[in-house]
Amino acid sequence: TTAGVTTTGGATTTGGTTTTTVAAAVEDSIDLDDTTLYLEPPDLSYRMTLVFQFVAQTDAGTIDGTQQVDGGKILDPPHFEFTGRAEGDATGPQCFAFHTLPGFIDAYDTFLNEGGMLMGEAALREPGIEVNGRIVDRYGITIDNIDPSDDAGSEVDELAEGYIDVDRAGRFVVRLVLNGRGRSALLTGQPALVGDIDYSLDFSEFGTISSLAAPEGC
Numbered sequence: 001t002t003a004g005v006t007t008t009g010g011a012t013t014t015g016g017t018t019t020t021t022v023a024a025a026v027e028d029s030i031d032l033d034d035t036t037l038y039l040e041p042p043d044l045s046y047r048m049t050l051v052f053q054f055v056a057q058t059d060a061g062t063i064d065g066t067q068q069v070d071g072g073k074i075l076d077p078p079h080f081e082f083t084g085r086a087e088g089d090a091t092g093p094q095c096f097a098f099h100t101l102p103g104f105i106d107a108y109d110t111f112l113n114e115g116g117m118l119m120g121e122a123a124l125r126e127p128g129i130e131v132n133g134r135i136v137d138r139y140g141i142t143i144d145n146i147d148p149s150d151d152a153g154s155e156v157d158e159l160a161e162g163y164i165d166v167d168r169a170g171r172f173v174v175r176l177v178l179n180g181r182g183r184s185a186l187l188t189g190q191p192a193l194v195g196d197i198d199y200s201l202d203f204s205e206f207g208t209i210s211s212l213a214a215p216e217g218c
Contacts, residue, residue: 009138026127030166032117032145033119038112040073041172047212048082049108054187056195062167063195064188065090066146069098070215073106080106083214087173090187091180095218100105111201114171117153118143118164125163132204143180156182157194176201 030037050069055062067090071082082098104110122139127137141162147153159180167174178199185191 002137008076013141017135026124026168029121029123030139030140030164031120032122032164035113037166037171038108038116038173041167041206043075043172045073045075045208045209046107046203046207047209048111049200049202049204051185052199053188053198054184056188056193057175058193059169063137063188063190063193065184067092067187068215069111071098071107072212074208074209074212076210081212081214082107083218085215085218087129089189092186095214107203112176113178115152117147117156118145121145122164124187128168131163131165131175132202134174134206135168138163138165138167140157141178146178154185156197157178172203173201174203 010145023045024146028107048069051066052068053064053066057063066113067084067085069082069084071080073080079084081098084092084096084097084098086092086094088091098104098110103114113134118141122141122145123138124137126138128135130136131138141164143156143159146156146159147164156178157180159178161177163177164173165175166172176199180197181194183191183194184197184198188195
């Protein structure tokens with residue numbers, strides 16, 4: 001480790017000849033306020049899935065709401081398609097097209113940058129693991145990384161598990177997971193109700209997809 005950078009590498013011996021592999025540089029921490037972290041990977045098609053679920057037990061029974069967004073970007077011809085679906089107690093229409101919303105640029109800009117609630121430094125947790133078909137470096141996210149001034153961040157009370165996976169080669173986000181306790185007017189219609197919140201944002205199938213379809217039922 002040198003000046004906040006961890007190097008990984010090693011030497012292999014075959015037939016008496018030793019070959020030293022080139023060390024890969026891995027940042028010991030990343031700045032979640034750095035907007036370049038949330039840039040869309042250039043010249044790559046990709047699929048995106050967002051699942052946001054809230055569950056709470058009340059005297060009247062279980063409140064369970066889910067928002068799911070499926071879609072992605074295709075390069076030839078260049079376009080993106082995203083369809084959201086509300087289930088259970090989640091508010092909003094059953095199915096709705098995200099790409100027609102004002103201000104929607106791409107999935108990275110909408111859900112990570114403009115729609116993001118992360119801040120501060122995130123420390124390296126696991127370097128060089130495979131996620132969604134990519135080699136990534138995983139950085140841990142704590143409650144201190146949740147921006148309370150953000151509309152969504154202000155609804156997070158506790159964070160039991162959180163991490164962000166950054167592509168080793170391209171330095172773009174591959175996965176973001178946040179699980180904890182909090183509130184969600186969007187998923188319940190009850191701004192003060194506290195329950196379990198599970199949030200997972202996945203980018204996958206980079207450079208391989210050629211068609212997109214709306215979620216089943218939409």
